[in-house]
Amino acid sequence: MPWAQKLNSILPTNLVLSKILKYYKADTHFTMNHIKSLFVFLLLFFLGIHTKAQSLESAREKWNKLPANEKRALAIYQFSKQGELEDQVKREILLEAIDLIPENSADTLLGHLHYKLGQTNYGLEDYVKSLEHFNKALHRFQEQRNLYWVGTTYIQLGNVFERQNRLDEAERMYVLTQKIGKDLHNDKLIAYSYNSLSIIYDKRGQSQKALDLSITGLKYLKSAEMSDDYLTGLINIGIHYKNLGQFDKAIQMYEEALSLEITQKDVFSLAAIYINLAWAYNGKKAYKEGISSALKGIEYANNIPERKYFQADAYDVLAKLYEGEKKWDKAYFAYKNHVVLNDSITNLEIKSKVVELEERNKTIEKETQIKELNFQNTAKQNIIFSALF
Numbered sequence: 001m002p003w004a005q006k007l008n009s010i011l012p013t014n015l016v017l018s019k020i021l022k023y024y025k026a027d028t029h030f031t032m033n034h035i036k037s038l039f040v041f042l043l044l045f046f047l048g049i050h051t052k053a054q055s056l057e058s059a060r061e062k063w064n065k066l067p068a069n070e071k072r073a074l075a076i077y078q079f080s081k082q083g084e085l086e087d088q089v090k091r092e093i094l095l096e097a098i099d100l101i102p103e104n105s106a107d108t109l110l111g112h113l114h115y116k117l118g119q120t121n122y123g124l125e126d127y128v129k130s131l132e133h134f135n136k137a138l139h140r141f142q143e144q145r146n147l148y149w150v151g152t153t154y155i156q157l158g159n160v161f162e163r164q165n166r167l168d169e170a171e172r173m174y175v176l177t178q179k180i181g182k183d184l185h186n187d188k189l190i191a192y193s194y195n196s197l198s199i200i201y202d203k204r205g206q207s208q209k210a211l212d213l214s215i216t217g218l219k220y221l222k223s224a225e226m227s228d229d230y231l232t233g234l235i236n237i238g239i240h241y242k243n244l245g246q247f248d249k250a251i252q253m254y255e256e257a258l259s260l261e262i263t264q265k266d267v268f269s270l271a272a273i274y275i276n277l278a279w280a281y282n283g284k285k286a287y288k289e290g291i292s293s294a295l296k297g298i299e300y301a302n303n304i305p306e307r308k309y310f311q312a313d314a315y316d317v318l319a320k321l322y323e324g325e326k327k328w329d330k331a332y333f334a335y336k337n338h339v340v341l342n343d344s345i346t347n348l349e350i351k352s353k354v355v356e357l358e359e360r361n362k363t364i365e366k367e368t369q370i371k372e373l374n375f376q377n378t379a380k381q382n383i384i385f386s387a388l389f
Contacts, residue, residue, distance in 0.1 A: 076100075
């Protein structure tokens with residue numbers, strides 16, 4: 001068995017590692033220099049993991065020395081905002097922080113901890129838990145009459161509903177955000193609501209309405225100087241133009257998005273832009289440009305958690321582009337990959353739906369039990385009342 005194959009069987013699945021191993025497998029002249037360079041890389045990789053573990057333990061040691069639980073919880077919250085933390089680790093320490101604060105505490109931190117957990121679970125595609133924590137955060141912010149955070153949490157709840165295809169519920173959340181944004185004269189909240197609503201209308205197949213909402217949202221994004229979201233707005237407008245068959249305008253939006261300096265640091269957006277460019281080129285029958293864009297989209301999608309959704313879409317358009325070029329073997333290969341990824345996504349969605357329905361069923365059972373207890377209690381009170389008279 002070649003060295004690279006042995007290593008592939010024992011190493012954890014990791015994008016960087018898989019790329020390195022792919023390079024070595026492709027090289028027919030596997031020399032001692034190759035082995036040395038590979039093991040230097042592996043040494044650095046595992047040192048990185050060890051450093052992260054040490055960093056967490058060091059932080060834990062510090063916050064455990066703090067005199068009050070609230071201060072420990074705050075220290076954990078600050079630590080959880082570090083970008084390099086994995087979502088699974090983040091979830092564990094945030095739950096630890098929540099346990100430090102009594103549920104009836106008036107501490108404003110508890111709402112932010114639940115909000116952060118909602119985001120973390122969303123990243124892990126655990127939408128049931130995400131909804132649970134966003135709802136708890138919403139309740140806290142409503143109690144504190146913090147309208148900005150109420151509006152922001154509505155957006156997040158809408159995003160979870162949208163991912164679950166509960167479009168009416170998502171729309172209601174976004175409309176509530178827009179109302180709060182206008183009451184507060186907050187362009188940021190208004191922009192988020194317009195952009196999010198445009199996605200809902202796009203999913204419903206109302207592309208012109210989606211386009212109009214996105215263009216309005218883009219103006220608010222610009223006035224709020226939200227460069228990250230301005231980039232997203234351009235991509236969304238391009239998608240709406242593409243869906244309306246206005247491919248040149250779509251390509252123009254994507255090219256403007258690519259020209260922004262911030263785009264080059266945003267792998268998620270790069271994947272989205274190139275995959276959507278591929279669809280626009282397919283609409284124009286510009287197959288070569290489309291194939292190039294689709295392959296770039298697949299490459300960038302390797303580096304993001306949502307890779308399955310992106311790559312399934314990319315292989316779908318790639319198959320159509322190869323068909324246009326009459327490259328049937330490549331079209332078949334692309335279509336096959338699309339089907340495999342789609343099946344994988346469907347299985348995940350079914351599993352998530354089952355968990356969601358189980359949680360809803362538990363809630364219904366509890367509500368029924370409470371109603372029954374209330375009925376029994378009322379009946380007892382009536383008996384006592386009758387006995388007295």
